[in-house]
Amino acid sequence: MKQGINTINITLKVWRQKGHKDKGRFETIPVRDVETHMSFLEMLDVVNERLTLEGKEPIEFDNDCREGICGMCGAVVNGIAHGPEKGMTLCQLHMRKFSDGDTIAVEPWRARAFKVVKDLIVDRSSLDKIIQAGGFISMIAGGAPDANAIPIPQEIAEKAMDAAACIGCGACVAACPNASAMLFVGAKISQLALLPQGKPEAAKRALSMLREMDELGFGNCSNETECEAVCPKEISIANIALFNREFLKAGFGSSEK
Ligand code: FES
Structure with a gap:
């Protein structure tokens, strides 16, 4: 734990898919020292920085305003669209809602009319x-x-x-x-x-x-x-x-x- 900052260790099971013709699969990514004041998307930013530094492909996800206004963000978190908090977009969800040691499954919207573009991005x-x-x-x-x-x-x-x-x-x-x-x-x-x-x-x-x-x-x-x-x-x-x-x-x- 950093001085004065709460951190948790989580395991991400995140959907990786190159395009709509690719079968796709879950990838398991252990993520250490996630600051609990971060939003879910900021956590993904941090994961992406780490993946990039390791020479791996970052996780693609849609976002824009990050204030619950534009409707761009969205993923199914632990089986619930936009995650466990009621009346909230994914960009408004914070990591303090999760506990140390949690495994968090993240998948794209799944619907015939929404083709997966890449990873968590679908064509809406x-x-x-x-x-x-x-x-x-x-x-x-x-x-x-x-x-x-x-x-x-x-x-x-x-x-x-x-x-x-x-x-x-x-x-x-x-x-x-x-x-x-x-x-x-x-x-x-x-x-x-x-x-x-x-x-x-x-x-x-x-x-x-x-x-x-x-x-x-x-x-x-x-x-x-x-x-x-x-x-x-x-x-x-x-x-x-x-x-x-x-x-x-x-x-x-x-x-x-
Ligand atoms: S990024 Fe705009 S509503 Fe979430």
Whole structure:
């Protein structure tokens, strides 16, 4: 232990995979003197420095803001997407949550629609494609003064804001036994469909996004609720119910089936 700094020794079992055609395997890496104030990603930085100095390939992992905002980070830690802490991204997880002697398994999101790029990095562009299929408003909604001129009940505004908290990290897909993206799509549909500007296209939007989700290989929702349990923004599965309502309306009311 360094003077005044708590350190632990851990064993990492980390997934190494060269690309999506490679079979991949777990590599065991003992890591000594991990400072407990470090974030999980800082611990991986330290491991990577050591691997580089030893002439080995560093562990590839996605990250950007490291503040729980951007949705770039993510890995399954000991079987849980984003790790053991509720309502938290991997970049917000700290090593003080682990104990000396722990073995920590780290793997990428596993889903048919997310191909492994390398090690812990997966291609999540399928989520972008779902948004491109309908996750927007195509009418001219006006500027901020116009939006502010439309009275919206506080309760509705808050529900829309809660749905808009989704950072598109994909943890919901990784946690779902069916690798469904229904929580992601539900949140993206709700944040628009709840507000007056998003209502005119709500049914068409639900249909388009669901079609795209199916085509991209995401599974169906069977109400496992694992998605809600791991969501770092604690998005409610009530958004899936709203999505289903919009989808039913689209099925009954739209000529575009
Ligand atoms: S790196 Fe941005 S949310 Fe984790």
